[in-house]
Amino acid sequence: MAKKRVMVIGGGLAGLAAAMKLAELGIPVDLMSLTPVKRSHSVCAQGGINSVSDLTRQEGDDESKHFDDTVYGGDFLQHQPPVKEMTLWGPKIIDLMDRLGVPFNRTAEGYLDRRRFGGTLYKRTAFSGATTGQQLLYALDEQVRRWESAGLVTKYEYWDFLGPVLDESGVCRGCVGQDLVTMEIRTFPADAVIVASGGSGLLFGRSTMSMVCTGSAVSRCFQRGAKYGNPEFVQVHPTAIPGADKLRLMSESARGEGGRVWVPRTPQDPRDPKTIPESERYYFLEERYPKYGNLVPRDIATREIFDICVNEGLSVEKDRQCVYLDLTHISRRELDRKLAGILEIYEKFQGVDPRDVPMKIFPAVHYVMGGLWVDYQRTTAGGLNIDSPRTHVTNIPGLYAIGECDYQYHGANRLGANSLLSCIFSGLIVAPAIKSLLDSQKGPEPSSLLYESARREHQSLHDGLLGRRGGKENPYLIHQELGDVMTRAATVVRRNAQLATALEKVNELSERAQNCSLSDTGNWTNQNVVFTKALLDMFPLAKSILMGALARDESRGAHFKPDFSMPDLKATEPGERRREAEKWCDWFQENTRQWLRSTIATWNGKNPDLTYEAVDTSLIPPRPRLYGLAGAQIIDEVWRQRSQAQANAATNPAMAGTAAAS
Amino acid sequence: MADHSAKSSNGHPQDFEVRILRQDGPGQGSYWESHRVAYEPDMNVISALQRIAAQARTVDGKGVAPVAWECNCLEEVCGACTMVINGRVRQSCSALIDRLLADHPGEIVLEPMNKFPVLRDLVVERSRLFRALKRVKAWIPVDGYYELGRGDKQSQAEQEVAYPLSQCMSCGCCLEACPQYAKIEVSPLSGESSEALQQRRDAEFDRGFVGAHAISQAMLFNAHPTGRMNASERLDTLMDEGGLQICGNAQNCVAVCPKQIPLTTSIARAGRATTLRLFQRWFDC
Ligand SMILES: Cc1cc2nc3c(=O)[nH]c(=O)nc-3n(C[C@H](O)[C@H](O)[C@H](O)COP(=O)(O)OP(=O)(O)OC[C@H]3O[C@@H](n4cnc5c(N)ncnc54)[C@H](O)[C@@H]3O)c2cc1C
Ligand code: SF4
Ligand code: SF4
Ligand code: FES
Numbered sequence: 041m042a043k044k045r046v047m048v049i050g051g052g053l054a055g056l057a058a059a060m061k062l063a064e065l066g067i068p069v070d071l072m073s074l075t076p077v078k079r080s081h082s083v084c085a086q087g088g089i090n091s092v093s094d095l096t097r098q099e100g101d102d103e104s105k106h107f108d109d110t111v112y113g114g115d116f117l118q119h120q121p122p123v124k125e126m127t128l129w130g131p132k133i134i135d136l137m138d139r140l141g142v143p144f145n146r147t148a149e150g151y152l153d154r155r156r157f158g159g160t161l162y163k164r165t166a167f168s169g170a171t172t173g174q175q176l177l178y179a180l181d182e183q184v185r186r187w188e189s190a191g192l193v194t195k196y197e198y199w200d201f202l203g204p205v206l207d208e209s210g211v212c213r214g215c216v217g218q219d220l221v222t223m224e225i226r227t228f229p230a231d232a233v234i235v236a237s238g239g240s241g242l243l244f245g246r247s248t249m250s251m252v253c254t255g256s257a258v259s260r261c262f263q264r265g266a267k268y269g270n271p272e273f274v275q276v277h278p279t280a281i282p283g284a285d286k287l288r289l290m291s292e293s294a295r296g297e298g299g300r301v302w303v304p305r306t307p308q309d310p311r312d313p314k315t316i317p318e319s320e321r322y323y324f325l326e327e328r329y330p331k332y333g334n335l336v337p338r339d340i341a342t343r344e345i346f347d348i349c350v351n352e353g354l355s356v357e358k359d360r361q362c363v364y365l366d367l368t369h370i371s372r373r374e375l376d377r378k379l380a381g382i383l384e385i386y387e388k389f390q391g392v393d394p395r396d397v398p399m400k401i402f403p404a405v406h407y408v409m410g411g412l413w414v415d416y417q418r419t420t421a422g423g424l425n426i427d428s429p430r431t432h433v434t435n436i437p438g439l440y441a442i443g444e445c446d447y448q449y450h451g452a453n454r455l456g457a458n459s460l461l462s463c464i465f466s467g468l469i470v471a472p473a474i475k476s477l478l479d480s481q482k483g484p485e486p487s488s489l490l491y492e493s494a495r496r497e498h499q500s501l502h503d504g505l506l507g508r509r510g511g512k513e514n515p516y517l518i519h520q521e522l523g524d525v526m527t528r529a530a531t532v533v534r535r536n537a538q539l540a541t542a543l544e545k546v547n548e549l550s551e552r553a554q555n556c557s558l559s560d561t562g563n564w565t566n567q568n569v570v571f572t573k574a575l576l577d578m579f580p581l582a583k584s585i586l587m588g589a590l591a592r593d594e595s596r597g598a599h600f601k602p603d604f605s606m607p608d609l610k611a612t613e614p615g616e617r618r619r620e621a622e623k624w625c626d627w628f629q630e631n632t633r634q635w636l637r638s639t640i641a642t643w644n645g646k647n648p649d650l651t652y653e654a655v656d657t658s659l660i661p662p663r664p665r666l667y668g669l670a671g672a673q674i675i676d677e678v679w680r681q682r683s684q685a686q687a688n689a690a691t692n693p694a695m696a697g698t699a700a701a702s
Numbered sequence: 703m704a705d706h707s708a709k710s711s712n713g714h715p716q717d718f719e720v721r722i723l724r725q726d727g728p729g730q731g732s733y734w735e736s737h738r739v740a741y742e743p744d745m746n747v748i749s750a751l752q753r754i755a756a757q758a759r760t761v762d763g764k765g766v767a768p769v770a771w772e773c774n775c776l777e778e779v780c781g782a783c784t785m786v787i788n789g790r791v792r793q794s795c796s797a798l799i800d801r802l803l804a805d806h807p808g809e810i811v812l813e814p815m816n817k818f819p820v821l822r823d824l825v826v827e828r829s830r831l832f833r834a835l836k837r838v839k840a841w842i843p844v845d846g847y848y849e850l851g852r853g854d855k856q857s858q859a860e861q862e863v864a865y866p867l868s869q870c871m872s873c874g875c876c877l878e879a880c881p882q883y884a885k886i887e888v889s890p891l892s893g894e895s896s897e898a899l900q901q902r903r904d905a906e907f908d909r910g911f912v913g914a915h916a917i918s919q920a921m922l923f924n925a926h927p928t929g930r931m932n933a934s935e936r937l938d939t940l941m942d943e944g945g946l947q948i949c950g951n952a953q954n955c956v957a958v959c960p961k962q963i964p965l966t967t968s969i970a971r972a973g974r975a976t977t978l979r980l981f982q983r984w985f986d987c
Binding site for chain 1: 726727742743744745746748749752755756758765766767768770772773774775776777778779780781782795796798821822823825828832835836839840841842843844846847849850851852853855856857858860861862864865868869871872923926928929
């Protein structure tokens, strides 16, 4: 029997971590990517990567707090065992990356320096200037190159993954790929396929993501039967630089290093911002969230910035929405040492030095929490059984998903600097899982007919696209329209009427896209046909996002529906205010009962069908997620008392009546 | 040439022309083609190319296949989008239209890199660049990926030397500008498998100049506490055919590197280190 092989789709952090670990286990890997792996989107990550450190530990931090921050940040919508395991691995992963030569910033004594990120009170984030993703990716790229030299990894760069090959019993036996230069379509037999294809920001037209983040690989698995979890959860990052081709990110690390967000109290104050006195500046995040200040989680910061500009009319500029992100109070030397990478981006693209002048920023689509549904096996202690072949497998046996393209770790909202961690973590742990799978596989290899028919099917789709005559739709313009619709209906604020209209529009665009005619019908480096295929595959995901959002009548993390949110407390009289808080908690309990479940989309050939999955919240019980919002402390208090009463009731049933009455 | 005097009220042109050196495939002839793009604020060369792809029509109104080019990050960190713009090699994502038009009103000229074989239009074949990273063993030879404790302590000063070198994004600008870096184009023989072609190509690459980026990477890894453990292997490569001796110290490389990597400092350091290595080799034998 031929030696077992594994195909990895994508060479970002997740795919490279998986490839390198598989190679270490002696398993030969084929690695397919649209771009040379060193140019993967992960290079864009700026701010850093989280783990508990020796220092935060002495400030009272530990892995259970990192776990709690992640789950609270994600509004409890993620299964807890995988998150717990990830936070346990955090320190080990940073040690490993350090050993691999990542030039992390150092303290004066030579230890790894850390900064604070959103949604936590601890300085957990290790960083390498403001280009941490690039540095982490390069370290993994170097290791994979080492294995490539040793003959264990074979790269297929400039190849497009067209879909998995499934046998009669629905098991994944390899995949189909297309060479982007010669346009050759061929199949790759494999004993397991790992999809590590990253996010799908291009569904929204412009985002902070790179140009290959089309979601095509995920969609191609989805259309073959893989389940898609929590599609409606899309992160809009609070601070990006608006641009014609891309919304460039201004990392959370800018706030982690002391950057402050503000607007002039006078709408569109024409003065030079540096001359506006403190008393006339509205530091709205600091005022509204005294505990977390500028480092509230992203969904909250985004909604507040949006609210300040759209509802309160306090945008810095009249005909463009933006607020100030101010670093000018920090010394140049400090800024250059820790943030040079992002400040240069601002300088280069805006022509203004943010060391001297406050930056103008506005929210932008940034990350997808949703992704391919994947499995895990829980240990009794509530962690993961790493060697289980179920780790990170989709509902299609033999097909795995890791990195940004799985739905596993971030629930309804991702905390900053947790993605680089989940990408590397999932890449490292999928390798032993696959080893267990390969060790247990028996039975005959699939016949060559299976591969030949898969190849022929994709070849005829491709030839069909090239041969299409008479269509008049332009794929690039349809993409623009899709981006506009999605951005308008499915980002910061969501309303059912808008979502329903958007869904109709997307259905219509999807029909029209069937009539795209190609301006290039050749068979050599044809980017036109590759883009058109990716565009066609955006619709199943776009529909899932809209349908998931439409169906979810609540607000949770990044999914905000004002029509289904509990109003703020109004009363000022303490007794009345307490009663309101009680009501709020009743509502919260009922909402949790009804909505604390993951959306699971399944493709029925034309449209997504939605079902729901219970979430394992057995380790940390859900609680209201208010981040110390000024004026809402009473809710937390009421909730604490209720939980306490419940806990007492559980340990001492006789006391139950008294505790509830007090 | 078209009339470029038409300007909108805010002083910007209504449109501008982009002249592109196209080529349909390897070994085929190249030809110039002009496209007109409507001006929008905050454009860069990538957004102009996106408009050109959507139009797929030349200035003369002729329908053509969209121009092929490469890009990904759009923020000068992935290294994909290198091309020659108005005669200078650089990243096209950070080439802002306003600035290009200010320097050279009315027209922008795009050409593929000259030192790499053209695949199509502005897309070139740069695998030689990655091959060079293998030649100099640009990695840390760790024992493995199990838990083995933390890495070595490093001073801030050491980090501040390593970090800039580690930002090399393999864009190839330094190679395009280098007078000593000659193009290597290996064409497939009839009936040759892609593996056989790759082997032949790699053998050719391994005889050619490694280039400034790889020399600098070798110095990065030779300075690392663990990387240093194969310092002499890296130096031996730099002393072999296609190594450091090819460099004529013209310093063009450092002038064009978009990441401002101190390439000539690395080259000088490599020079000193290889000299020492030479003495060491004499004593060894
Ligand atoms: C601007 C920015 C800054 C960020 N900063 C941070 C940060 O500071 N900290 C943090 O934790 N997170 C950050 N993130 C998030 C983080 O960068 C990403 O979630 C992470 O890098 C994703 O890695 P990945 O390995 O899953 O995928 P990617 O790095 O996106 O790689 C995907 C791979 O799949 C390949 N691929 C895709 N489709 C196909 C196909 N059809 N066929 C073949 N190959 C395909 C691509 O070529 C690529 O190699 C940031 C994100 C952005 C946009
Ligand atoms: S210094 Fe050397 S590597 Fe740099 S351009 Fe000159 S010859 Fe080329
Ligand atoms: S050294 Fe500079 S110019 Fe050369 S490949 Fe690296 S980043 Fe590009
Ligand atoms: S697109 Fe990445 S460097 Fe220009």
